[in-house]
Amino acid sequence: MAGQGRLSDIMRSLNQANEVGLRIRSAGYVLEKSDMKAMLAELAGSISEAKMELGILQGYLQDKDVELKTMGELLHTKANLRRRGDGYYKSREGRPYGQPYCSYCWEHEHKLMHLHNRILKKDVRICPHCKNEYQAQRTPYLEADALMM
Numbered sequence: 001m002a003g004q005g006r007l008s009d010i011m012r013s014l015n016q017a018n019e020v021g022l023r024i025r026s027a028g029y030v031l032e033k034s035d036m037k038a039m040l041a042e043l044a045g046s047i048s049e050a051k052m053e054l055g056i057l058q059g060y061l062q063d064k065d066v067e068l069k070t071m072g073e074l075l076h077t078k079a080n081l082r083r084r085g086d087g088y089y090k091s092r093e094g095r096p097y098g099q100p101y102c103s104y105c106w107e108h109e110h111k112l113m114h115l116h117n118r119i120l121k122k123d124v125r126i127c128p129h130c131k132n133e134y135q136a137q138r139t140p141y142l143e144a145d146a147l148m149m
């Protein structure tokens, strides 16, 4: 079916345009005005159909580019993330550092949500997204500077 940006549809439209050209040539470029009009209309139709299909195909390709980029970033993040205690951390040379991310959000949605300290409760951290609570002791802030030594 047309309108899906498939290469086969694009090729079919271009072949139709080509056929019209061949018919004009085989008539020795001499045609009745009405035949000429009909053929030009057919030619314009085939070309605009191919154009439309190409536009759709280009949209798909752009979507795929975005998808690939997102997947690449996710893979990169995944490769650099380390679990420590109950949280996930960015890592440098395989060693986790910085503020912890919610393990639930990462494992279920691949979202990186920093845990926040619960107001007036220093021993509890909370995820602003899923509202899961964590023991601060099991999700500490890890100094990055210590890694440099």
Ligand SMILES: [Zn+2]
Pocket (backbone or CB within 6 Å): 102, 103, 104, 105, 106, 113, 127, 128, 129, 130, 131, 132
């Ligand atoms: Zn969460």
